[in-house]
Amino acid sequence: MKADLIVGIQWGDEGKGKIVDLLAQKYDVVARYQGGHNAGHTIVVDGKTHALHLIPSGILNPKAVNIIGNGVVVSPEALIKEMKQFDHLLGRLFLSESAHMILTFHTLIDQAKEILRGEKAIGTTGRGIGPAYSEKIARAGFRLGELRNVPALTERILEYFIQNKAIFDALEITLPSREALTAELTGFAQELVPFLANTTQMAWKMMDEDKKILLEGAQGTMLDIDHGTYPYVTSSSTISAGACTGLGINPKDIGKVTGIVKAYCTRVGNGPFPTEDHGEIGERLRAQGREFGTTTGRPRRCGWFDAIACRYASRLNGCDDLSIMKLDVLDGFDEIKVCVAYEVNGEIIEHMPLDLEAATPVYKTFAGWDKTEGVRRFEDLPATAQTYLKAIEELTQTKIGMISTSPDRNDTILL
Numbered sequence: 297m298k299a300d301l302i303v304g305i306q307w308g309d310e311g312k313g314k315i316v317d318l319l320a321q322k323y324d325v326v327a328r329y330q331g332g333h334n335a336g337h338t339i340v341v342d343g344k345t346h347a348l349h350l351i352p353s354g355i356l357n358p359k360a361v362n363i364i365g366n367g368v369v370v371s372p373e374a375l376i377k378e379m380k381q382f383d384h385l386l387g388r389l390f391l392s393e394s395a396h397m398i399l400t401f402h403t404l405i406d407q408a409k410e411i412l413r414g415e416k417a418i419g420t421t422g423r424g425i426g427p428a429y430s431e432k433i434a435r436a437g438f439r440l441g442e443l444r445n446v447p448a449l450t451e452r453i454l455e456y457f458i459q460n461k462a463i464f465d466a467l468e469i470t471l472p473s474r475e476a477l478t479a480e481l482t483g484f485a486q487e488l489v490p491f492l493a494n495t496t497q498m499a500w501k502m503m504d505e506d507k508k509i510l511l512e513g514a515q516g517t518m519l520d521i522d523h524g525t526y527p528y529v530t531s532s533s534t535i536s537a538g539a540c541t542g543l544g545i546n547p548k549d550i551g552k553v554t555g556i557v558k559a560y561c562t563r564v565g566n567g568p569f570p571t572e573d574h575g576e577i578g579e580r581l582r583a584q585g586r587e588f589g590t591t592t593g594r595p596r597r598c599g600w601f602d603a604i605a606c607r608y609a610s611r612l613n614g615c616d617d618l619s620i621m622k623l624d625v626l627d628g629f630d631e632i633k634v635c636v637a638y639e640v641n642g643e644i645i646e647h648m649p650l651d652l653e654a655a656t657p658v659y660k661t662f663a664g665w666d667k668t669e670g671v672r673r674f675e676d677l678p679a680t681a682q683t684y685l686k687a688i689e690e691l692t693q694t695k696i697g698m699i700s701t702s703p704d705r706n707d708t709i710l711l
């Protein structure tokens with residue numbers, strides 16, 4: 297059976313965690329394929345909030361098996377901490393032996409480089425994501441499978457420290473001693489080696505046995521290393537294509553693709569964001585949507601829905617449908633705007649330009665509504681909300697499959 301996929305359409309934090317958790321009830325396997333603990337996926341079940349960073353959002357479904365694929369960058373320290381929240385993970389969580397590790401020095405490099413960038417800082421989560429992926433691509437990374445032989449891994453890391461001494465000195469990064477490194481890696485190995493697996497073979501076998509796999513994207517399309525707002529992006533392929541390399545499945549193995557998108561727009565960190573509102577509307581969206589980062593607690597930048605960016609993302613990912621999240625956050629606005637084109641150097645365009653910084657949004661205005669919070673049937677939505685949703689379908693050329701009206705698993709309209 298083909299694997300279905302959930303992907304972020306905007307700049308992350310669209311509500312992927314809620315949808316993956318909801319759908320996980322119907323899947324045998326949930327797999328992460330890129331990103332690392334820069335992700336923060338929030339799930340609310342029976343009033344209890346769970347924040348996941350590395351462990352797939354299927355973990356709250358006791359029947360689902362969870363895979364961290366080869367394309368993920370794994371901080372052993374962060375993963376071990378997150379694993380402590382759950383009992384009986386053995387047999388329910390599998391880690392790709394070829395996933396690259398984020399070690400302390402990657403994190404220190406990330407933070408030091410952000411300081412050096414000054415005003416041009418990317419606004420990373422400071423989790424070492426960029427340096428770990430850079431070293432993977434530069435063929436100088438360290439993989440989880442190497443934890444099976446700590447002495448050999450220690451030697452390789454110490455060699456790497458010698459080769460890169462000039463860089464560490466310049467960034468004033470203190471490196472661990474052989475003893476400290478060995479002790480740390482031994483601890484990681486004890487906790488993680490029992491979970492290592494050839495997750496590509498696992499995924500193939502499960503597909504051959506007609507098991508249902510759900511692929512859980514992290515971050516969002518506009519943060520994609522190739523197709524996002526470079527250089528203000530993350531360091532992985534966040535789009536659906538990333539699932540092929542990040543788990544080892546071929547494009548023909550991917551079934552339904554669902555794009556997750558908020559009924560408005562947010563971004564954390566720096567970089568262009570045409571519909572950002574610096575005034576009252578932005579403040580109000582932030583307050584009503586509780587738009588503060590799950591990972592870093594930073595206030596998220598907020599603004600109206602960008603239909604041009606969403607149409608672009610939908611095509612890039614091959615979305616079969618969209619889940620519209622946080623519709624309730626727009627409750628009580630007199631009017632609601634949607635970006636339907638950009639003005640770039642006096643010209644009106646309806647596609648994504650190379651330099652989004654130069655784009656000014658052209659808006660279409662819609663009438664607001666009183667309340668959608670907690671609504672569970674499309675017919676029960678106010679007429680103006682129905683009109684808004686139909687316009688989104690038309691503008692993005694993608695049909696809507698789900699609408700979310702609160703953080704709760706059950707407050708979801710299925711179409």
Ligand code: GDP
Nearest residue numbers: 309310311312313336337338622700701702703
């Ligand atoms: P992710 O990174 O895409 O998984 O999204 P996050 O978990 O970082 O951010 C989404 C936030 O919105 C979380 O706090 C969710 O609990 C919350 N949320 C999800 N769906 C809805 C919704 O329909 N309405 C409201 N008000 N909150 C939602």
Ligand code: IMO
Nearest residue numbers: 308309334335336419420421514515530564565
């Ligand atoms: P989820 O999965 C929102 C952003 C950072 C920064 C840029 C690069 O919860 O949607 P990085 O640490 O990855 O090098 O930072 O990417 N970013 C996210 N923004 N949601 C995320 O994940 C993010 N992961 C990274 O804020 O702008």
Ligand code: MG
Nearest residue numbers: 309336337590
């Ligand atoms: Mg998030």
